[in-house]
Amino acid sequence: YRRRIPPGARRLPGPRCYPIVGRVHDIPEQSWLKFYEWNKQYGPIYQMEMFGDVHVWISSEKVAHELLSRRAPIYSDRPVIPNLPDNRTSGDYLALQGRTDTWKRQRKLAAQLMAVSANAALHEYPTAERDRFLYLLSRDPSQYREAIEQFTTRTVSRLSWGSPHPSAVLRETTMGLLETISPAGALPNVVSWLAHLPAFLSPWKRKENARHAREAALFKGNVHYVHDRLEEGNAEPSFVRTYIATLAKNPADAAKWGSEAEATYVVGQMAIAGALTIGSPIQSFILAMLHYPEWLKKLQDEIDRVCDDGRCPQWEDREKLHMLRAVVKEVVRWRPPVPTVNPGYRYDRIPHALEKDDVYEGYFIPAGSTIHALEWGMTRDEEMYPDPEAFNPDRWLNPKYPTYKEPLTIYPNLNGFSQFGFGRRTCQGVPIVDQDLFLVMGGLAWAFNIRKKRRPDGTEVPVHWNDYTPLLIAKPKPFEFHAEVRDDRKQDILQRMWEDGKWEDDKVEEMQMLDRKNIVTGKTISRATLKKEMVEEGDIGSDRGSETSTDGIGTGEALSSVHSTMSFSDLQSESEKDIWT
Numbered sequence: 001y002r003r004r005i006p007p008g009a010r011r012l013p014g015p016r017c018y019p020i021v022g023r024v025h026d027i028p029e030q031s032w033l034k035f036y037e038w039n040k041q042y043g044p045i046y047q048m049e050m051f052g053d054v055h056v057w058i059s060s061e062k063v064a065h066e067l068l069s070r071r072a073p074i075y076s077d078r079p080v081i082p083n084l085p086d087n088r089t090s091g092d093y094l095a096l097q098g099r100t101d102t103w104k105r106q107r108k109l110a111a112q113l114m115a116v117s118a119n120a121a122l123h124e125y126p127t128a129e130r131d132r133f134l135y136l137l138s139r140d141p142s143q144y145r146e147a148i149e150q151f152t153t154r155t156v157s158r159l160s161w162g163s164p165h166p167s168a169v170l171r172e173t174t175m176g177l178l179e180t181i182s183p184a185g186a187l188p189n190v191v192s193w194l195a196h197l198p199a200f201l202s203p204w205k206r207k208e209n210a211r212h213a214r215e216a217a218l219f220k221g222n223v224h225y226v227h228d229r230l231e232e233g234n235a236e237p238s239f240v241r242t243y244i245a246t247l248a249k250n251p252a253d254a255a256k257w258g259s260e261a262e263a264t265y266v267v268g269q270m271a272i273a274g275a276l277t278i279g280s281p282i283q284s285f286i287l288a289m290l291h292y293p294e295w296l297k298k299l300q301d302e303i304d305r306v307c308d309d310g311r312c313p314q315w316e317d318r319e320k321l322h323m324l325r326a327v328v329k330e331v332v333r334w335r336p337p338v339p340t341v342n343p344g345y346r347y348d349r350i351p352h353a354l355e356k357d358d359v360y361e362g363y364f365i366p367a368g369s370t371i372h373a374l375e376w377g378m379t380r381d382e383e384m385y386p387d388p389e390a391f392n393p394d395r396w397l398n399p400k401y402p403t404y405k406e407p408l409t410i411y412p413n414l415n416g417f418s419q420f421g422f423g424r425r426t427c428q429g430v431p432i433v434d435q436d437l438f439l440v441m442g443g444l445a446w447a448f449n450i451r452k453k454r455r456p457d458g459t460e461v462p463v464h465w466n467d468y469t470p471l472l473i474a475k476p477k478p479f480e481f482h483a484e485v486r487d488d489r490k491q492d493i494l495q496r497m498w499e500d501g502k503w504e505d506d507k508v509e510e511m512q513m514l515d516r517k518n519i520v521t522g523k524t525i526s527r528a529t530l531k532k533e534m535v536e537e538g539d540i541g542s543d544r545g546s547e548t549s550t551d552g553i554g555t556g557e558a559l560s561s562v563h564s565t566m567s568f569s570d571l572q573s574e575s576e577k578d579i580w581t
């Protein structure tokens, strides 16, 4: 590409690279820290050549807006993922598609589903699931990661299909997709020639094919379920119900919003995006409260003052809960959920791709470059975020900080925040994220005193500051903490919240979460006893032990039957695998 550099322009600065592999050898697991280091050395935009491709890293919001937003017509493509070679062309991956007509139509549909649904009763789901989550956490805080993943997947399942039931399979297929597209998960994303192996020689292809088939069956089964409920007149509000009932009424609508088969995948992709991401800032919130207990106290004071009848914060309270919104935003800034994670640079989270040669401030950027917005670097910009390593929600509330914005009844919020991308590819789930995080972080502060654990000799059990997992979405590695319900009244309210929101499958999920502990008595019971109890109470069928949920969904049956075939062994293996580490 050097021959294409126009007169007067020059290459972007960047670290010296070795032939072919570039600098793949000296990238640590938490790659974003290394990229940030280079950002400080080479400036807010730099490049590296790896495996024959040019990768450009942007760590300034201003530059990212200049290129990814203002020059969006040429900066909105996506690169090929070696281990998922049809990601740009297949209609099955909204977030990973190239800048194609299919992507444009699907993005429009996703926006419309969010807009219509914002007016519907969908807001009740995150609240109901939040209530359930708080109660489960109060029973056993050590299972916080499991409880959080249940919250995120159940909420997004209900938003998508009007039922929490698909959440268990959704968790598995979503995790599988992460492995498929991450360098840390599949070798062809690092050694790209492996992507050309035929399926019979490629364990990665076989794995992805099986995952995709399972996912397709899940998505189709869920849409059948909504059709069935619509016919019976009892469909709960959901994205799919919105599509069927309001957007696809006549053939012309199908041209505008896409066919039902396409909408099935658009909703599925939104569910995946929601299942993947929101758990990260919830875990980071707990971490922040352990290291900055003064902010937990301030938050509790605000909540107690605004919700003076003792209620748990509701979405309707948001205008008055300024500090809670500031805490939400600061958690996302302090520990970005998708901070560019790619030990092999072949593919990280969801970068942009440049379609035409471009020149920015005298620097040449060749067509085909992969453009990475470096979230970690952006959130460490000292001009915008003074003392950036400090967790300081005040930066959103106090006029002395550059990020302060009025009116406080509206700001801060997550709209337009750099952590959700740029230009035409910005995240489409921000309203859901805003609401989920507000409700959960507010609920946690309302319900619990969270603090570091102490050993019998009185010393504190140490908690890491920044030890995060590298699989596309960065989540804190496990840490220990103590969470106790703040007072008896809140304990009673939590119990009521749980009773009000109970679903018929809760017993199964309790077992999954609590690792076979009885949620009421706290006693651990054996799997055999639990299975017997569940059979007796009709939670699972006596003859279903050997069935897999794949069998159930493989037939494309309605969702209700999908979950009646969710086997006991599936759930057991789930809790044992602990795939969410």
Ligand code: HEM
Pocket: 094, 095, 096, 097, 107, 110, 269, 270, 271, 273, 274, 275, 277, 278, 281, 337, 338, 350, 351, 352, 419, 420, 421, 422, 423, 424, 425, 426, 427, 428, 429, 430, 432, 433
């Ligand atoms: C903490 C939670 C989340 C974070 C940090 C996050 C972040 C992001 C980022 C950084 C992008 C890429 C933007 C770009 O390429 O410029 C993205 C894309 C996307 N997100 Fe999210 N997201 C979150 C949750 C969600 C949720 C809940 C949904 C849907 C229900 C969602 C739906 C999408 C979609 C559909 C895209 C692809 C847009 C496109 O390629 O056109 N996200 N998200």
